[in-house]
Amino acid sequence: MTWQDTINTAADRISGHIVKTPVLRSDAFGHVVDLKLEQTQHTGSFKTRGAFNTLLASDVPEAGVVAASGGNHGAAVAFAAQRLGHRAKIFVPEIAGPAKIALIERTGAHLTVVPGEYANALELAEREASESGAMQIHAYDAPLTVAGQGTLMREWEEQGLEADTVLIAVGGGGLIAGALAWLGDRRKVVAVEPMTSCALHSALEAGAPVDVAVSGVAANALGARRIGGICFDLAKAAGTDCVLVSDGTIIEAQQALWQAHRQLVEPAGATALAALMSGVYKPEPGERVAVLVCGGNIAPDPTIV
Incomplete structure (x- = not known):
């Protein structure tokens, strides 16, 4: 059974239990970008x-x-x-x-x-x-978990996703593993991690999952000490690019989502957008880019709103 078969089965299984989350096209962040607002999912995340x-x-x-x-x-x-x-x-x-x-x-x-x-x-x-x-139930390194998270990218494509490249924040790797498993080589997937919590980047450099130190504003969502084996294998096979962003740029992206579209997200939810806004990821001319906004569990904060 292929990953796509497994994800199709998962989508049928969880239908009726989850929210089909909205998408939004925006020109507010320096580039035209398609956003998937998964922070509107039950409990505020793709999990x-x-x-x-x-x-x-x-x-x-x-x-x-x-x-x-x-x-x-x-x-x-x-x-x-x-x-x-x-x-x-x-x-x-x-x-x-x-x-x-x-x-x-x-x-x-x-x-x-x-x-x-x-x-x-x-x-x-x-x-x-x-x-x-x-x-x-493991948070990210289990086939049923990865297949469930893969339904997000399947759903996004059903909603008419046109992007060449999708930016996805990475913690333990369940979300991006699901995306890679569903997409195969049809679209480019870019992993985005905080500089202070970068388990996938470190694993790809080392050639195998390794333990990393964890800290920073997104550590309570992206703070896995070691990348999941499923994610590592899929990312390595796909030659996945991995870029790192600072805490400051994450907070700027978090504020921008609120100011432009009144989307209140946690730092992890804004991490992928931070790569685009900060220029850490620079699209080629004509490249169509999408950003996955993945988490909204944060108390309202006057420094954001």
């Missing part, structure tokens, strides 16, 4: 796609599900579990932030906030799954 695909395709044990997350994946798993009638235990690092923590709490899931970063939450989630018999 809901992978969560529903995994739960609907699996025999969930009586003990329920366990997930470690920087925040968005945990919220998505908690939401999907609530909708489908399963217990959920979610582990997030303290850097997840109040908006994401509150979102998970509203689902009724059992939430544990862990000192440290995502890797620390993952360690505790793995221990809990082992001891309780609950099913662990």
Whole structure:
């Protein structure tokens, strides 16, 4: 079964459980660009796609599900579990932030906030799954997760995407892996990472996934210590370009999305746009560019609005 077959199956499976998110063409950022506003998805991120695909395709044990997350994946798993009638235990690092923590709490899931970063939450989630018999749902490095995230790019093409190049922010790699798996070589995909959380860039330089230090304004969503193996293999095979952006340019893109289109997004959600606005990614003459806006879990902040 090919990746495209798997993603088609996932799309059929999760239909009726997710939002078909809107698209927007804009000339407000220095280039004409197509935006996919995935921050309007249930729980504010694309993660809901992978969560529903995994739960609907699996025999969930009586003990329920366990997930470690920087925040968005945990919220998505908690939401999907609530909708489908399963217990959920979610582990997030303290850097997840109040908006994401509150979102998970509203689902009724059992939430544990862990000192440290995502890797620390993952360690505790793995221990809990082992001891309780609950099913662990990995945030990005699992075939069902990747297939679920791949439905986003499938949906975007169905909506008439005309771009030659798609810019996608990368944390652990589930989202861009899904895009690469669906698109094959039909369009160019550019990975965008913060300079201070760049697991894919470091892996491609090293020739294999490696541990990286994690910090910065987008660390609670893009702060994976090591890129997922599925993502690495797909990115390496595709010869994926990877560009790095500063925290300052991420914040500028975040502010620009609000000022131009009243789209309030978290730093991770603006990271791909930061590459275009800052000139880190420079389109060729006539090149049609699209940007995936992927996360909106942030409390309103007067420095943005």
